[in-house]
Amino acid sequence: MKFALTVSSVFTLTFIAIMHDTWAVNRVLSLDGGGDYVEIAHSDSLDITEAITLEGWVFHKDAETVNEWAQAWLSKYLADPMSWDIHSDGFFIFREGREDDMLRFGAPKDEWFHIACVYDGQKQGVYINGGLAAERDWPGSIPSSSSPVQIGTHGNQYWPGMVDEVRIWNVARTHEEILSTMNAPLTGDEPGLAGYWNFDDGTAADLSPNGNHGVLEGSTQIIAATLPNSFTPANAIDVESTVINPSETFTTNISVGLTAPLYRFTFDLKFDPAILKVVDIKEGDFLSRKGIDTTVWEKPRVDNKKGVIADIRSYRTTNTAVKSKKGILAIVTFEAKQVGSSKIYLENLRLVGAENALITAHTPAGTVDIFPHGGLSGTIIDADDKTPISGARIQVSNRWCQLRYIFSNREGRYTLNGVPVGEVKVKVVRDRAYSNIVTRTHVKMGEMRTGFDFELKPHPTPEIPAPGEEPTRIRDDDEDDEDEDL
Numbered sequence: 001m002k003f004a005l006t007v008s009s010v011f012t013l014t015f016i017a018i019m020h021d022t023w024a025v026n027r028v029l030s031l032d033g034g035g036d037y038v039e040i041a042h043s044d045s046l047d048i049t050e051a052i053t054l055e056g057w058v059f060h061k062d063a064e065t066v067n068e069w070a071q072a073w074l075s076k077y078l079a080d081p082m083s084w085d086i087h088s089d090g091f092f093i094f095r096e097g098r099e100d101d102m103l104r105f106g107a108p109k110d111e112w113f114h115i116a117c118v119y120d121g122q123k124q125g126v127y128i129n130g131g132l133a134a135e136r137d138w139p140g141s142i143p144s145s146s147s148p149v150q151i152g153t154h155g156n157q158y159w160p161g162m163v164d165e166v167r168i169w170n171v172a173r174t175h176e177e178i179l180s181t182m183n184a185p186l187t188g189d190e191p192g193l194a195g196y197w198n199f200d201d202g203t204a205a206d207l208s209p210n211g212n213h214g215v216l217e218g219s220t221q222i223i224a225a226t227l228p229n230s231f232t233p234a235n236a237i238d239v240e241s242t243v244i245n246p247s248e249t250f251t252t253n254i255s256v257g258l259t260a261p262l263y264r265f266t267f268d269l270k271f272d273p274a275i276l277k278v279v280d281i282k283e284g285d286f287l288s289r290k291g292i293d294t295t296v297w298e299k300p301r302v303d304n305k306k307g308v309i310a311d312i313r314s315y316r317t318t319n320t321a322v323k324s325k326k327g328i329l330a331i332v333t334f335e336a337k338q339v340g341s342s343k344i345y346l347e348n349l350r351l352v353g354a355e356n357a358l359i360t361a362h363t364p365a366g367t368v369d370i371f372p373h374g375g376l377s378g379t380i381i382d383a384d385d386k387t388p389i390s391g392a393r394i395q396v397s398n399r400w401c402q403l404r405y406i407f408s409n410r411e412g413r414y415t416l417n418g419v420p421v422g423e424v425k426v427k428v429v430r431d432r433a434y435s436n437i438v439t440r441t442h443v444k445m446g447e448m449r450t451g452f453d454f455e456l457k458p459h460p461t462p463e464i465p466a467p468g469e470e471p472t473r474i475r476d477d478d479e480d481d482e483d484e485d486l
Contacts, residue, residue, distance in 0.1 A: 026164070027199045028225040029152065033061070033071065033160025035218040037152035038197075038204045045194050045210040046076070046149055046168065049142045052084070053169035053192075055116040055178070057227055059162040060088050060109045073163055075154030079147035084119075085154040091117040091126050091134075094143055105134035112162075112228050114182050120172035130179050151197070151204075151214065162225060168195040183230045184259075187362050203407055215391030216410055235259055235361035237267075237329075237346060243369045243418040245446055246339060253284060253328040254312075256351075260359050261321030262287065264352040265329060266313040272342035273307035275370065277335040281309060284328030287316050321354040334368075341369045369418070372445040377415040378452035380408045380428060388412025389456055392430040398422065421445045428454045435459060 029038065040046070058073050075085030082094045088109075090102035105126045107113060116127040121141060126134045151166055152159045165185070171192035186196055188207040196207040197214060199222045204214030216222070235258050244250065254269075256262070265287075271278075283297040294317045301310040312330055316322070345365035353359050380392040388411050395405035396419050408414045421443050428437040434456040441452070 026225060026227060027202060027222050028057075028059075028162045028164035028227075029199055029204075030162055030221040030223045030225075031152045031159050032219060033158045035158060036220040037150050037158060037217050038214040038220060039217055040149040040151070040195070040204075040206070040212050040214040042079075042146045042148050043210065043212055045170075046212055047083075047144055047146075048168070048170045048194065049144050051120045051170065051172040052142060053116060053118045053167075053171065053173040053178075054084070054086055054091075055114075055165075055167040055169070055173075055182070057112055057114050057164045057231070058159075059112050060107070060159070061161040071159045072150075072154035072157045073152060073159040073161075074166065075150050076145055076147045077154035078150065079145055081143040081145050083143050083145040083147060086115070086117055087154075087157070088159075091124060093119055093124060093138060093140075095140060103134050103136055103138070107133070116173065116178045116182070118172050118178075127175065127178055130182060132175070149195070149212070149214075152220065164199060164225070164227060165231075166195075166197045167193065170194045187236070202409065205407075213407065215407070217391070219410075221410065235351075235359055237349070237361055237363050241367045241369075243371075243373060244336070245372055246336065246370060248446075251331070254330040254332065255284075255326065255328050256286060256361070257326045258351070258359060258361070260353045260357070261323045262351060262353055262359065263321040263356075264313070264315035265350065266311065267349040268347045269309040269312060269332065269344065270347055271307045271334070271344050271368075272340070273304055275337055275340040275342040276307070276368065277304050277337050278302045278309055279333040279335050281312065281333070282331045283314055284330050286327030286329050287314050287322055293318055315352075336370045339370050339372075341367060343367055372421040373418050374421060374443040374445060375415065375417040375419055375448040376426070376441070376443070376452045377448060377450050378413070378454065380412045380414065380430070380454050380456060382434075383455035383457045386455075389430055389434070392428055392434075392454075392456065394454075395427045395429070396424045397427070398424050415448075417448075419443045426452075428456065430456055433459055 031037065054074055056074065060071070072085050072087050076083040077085045084094065085092050088107060090104050092102050095101050103124045103126060105128065107115065107128055114129050118125045119142065122137065122139050124136055124138045125132060151163055167186065169192045185198060186193065188196055189209065193208045194210060195212045197204055198207060202222050204216060206212040237254070237256050281300055281302070283295070287295045295314050296317060297314045298311065300312045303310065309332070343365050346363040349361065349363055351359035351361055380389045381387060382389055390408055390410040390412060392408040393405055394408065394414050394416060396416065398420060404416060404418055406414050406416045423440055423442050426439050426441060437454050437456060443449070
């Protein structure tokens with residue numbers, strides 16, 4: 001389906017270095033040690049049976065706990081056969097009939113530390129803060145399991161403290177590879193990355209391409225917290241993906257986040273000229289330090305026929321480089337020529353720091369989608385006791401495609417933007433404990449429909465069948481509607 005525009009829309013587009021302002025606020029899982037955890041449903045991408053690396057930043061509170069056992073902060077343990085888990089003092093790769101299946105190590109308490117547990121099919125190794133803490137021969141393979149991955153427990157041994165930057169790899173990372181990324185966030189597209197959760201957007205979303213999103217259980221919270229000073233943002237100019245309505249005007253920026261001082265920058269910006277037209281481009285204030293110093297800004301060359309802004313550049317008039325970690329390099333204004341989608345990406349990037357040192361940076365592409373849309377927001381609660389339900393998946397679709405989804409937060413609330421105008425199907429799912437809800441609604445352009453609430457009916461606890469009887473199957477209320485079009 002195509003939408004027709006009769007009037008060109010003008011908007012200003014911003015590029016933000018890391019979505020959700022990761023540099024300004026770092027968020028982590030906060031766990032009480034008595035029932036808090038995140039659960040990630042089983043998937044083929046997390047059923048790793050050969051080489052694996054399990055990695056994260058953890059904070060273990062040295063306090064009285066709910067049981068006598070060591071606490072687990074990451075596991076694939078709940079279903080039999082069990083695969084692996086990491087405790088406060090041990091790394092398990094499970095073997096049937098073996099009692100000595102734990103590689104023990106010592107780790108700090110009451111402070112943040114980085115841990116990486118590696119298995120290559122022959123050896124197990126544990127690295128604490130980048131140093132080898134324990135190692136042993138352990139030939140074999142990892143048991144394949146349908147167990148979910150859990151962060152903060154392995155079923156009943158809960159982690160008292162905090163967890164951040166959880167990474168699961170389907171390769172055995174080398175010591176050098178662990179050191180190269182342990183103190184910086186990932187882009188999400190690193191080779192071998194099976195799952196990545198950094199919680200900075202306030203959810204347990206998987207930032208890898210595999211979509212292994214987690215659900216917050218118990219009273220788990222995601223809070224603002226600072227990791228050690230050694231953990232610093234990666235150099236990046238990350239283009240934010242944006243959805244706008246026709247005729248909508250808004251402002252964002254081309255921003256940068258660096259770990260090294262910057263003296264000069266140069267890059268080209270490319271876009272689809274059939275969709276977008278450049279109206280203006282202005283210098284940001286990163287190099288000028290908000291007007292304290294002066295810079296030389298050379299007017300870029302705009303070619304709207306080829307879809308490029310060439311030679312976007314600026315340099316400082318003093319010999320010193322700017323030590324700021326984040327800031328705006330430039331502001332671009334576009335005109336939307338028609339409804340559609342355009343990639344926005346950088347080419348020929350050159351960042352020069354102190355003493356003419358070159359700085360490398362990630363430059364992932366963003367997408368600008370222009371189409372009539374609105375939004376939905378509301379609360380998901382238990383139909384019986386009226387308590388909020390966290391981790392419910394709210395998904396909208398129409399007859400052409402599956403569109404967007406979001407998870408409810410710990411208060412049961414959700415806000416879903418970018419819902420196309422017209423009639424859409426809304427499906428709400430919260431695992432097999434609740435009946436699914438499927439409904440339809442009409443979305444108006446530019447309208448955020450609030451109070452779009454749902455009450456999910458709990459499934460009754462199934463009875464255990466007598467020997468020889470068939471178990472009663474609980475039917476998914478939406479089974480016959482899974483592929484239904486509007």
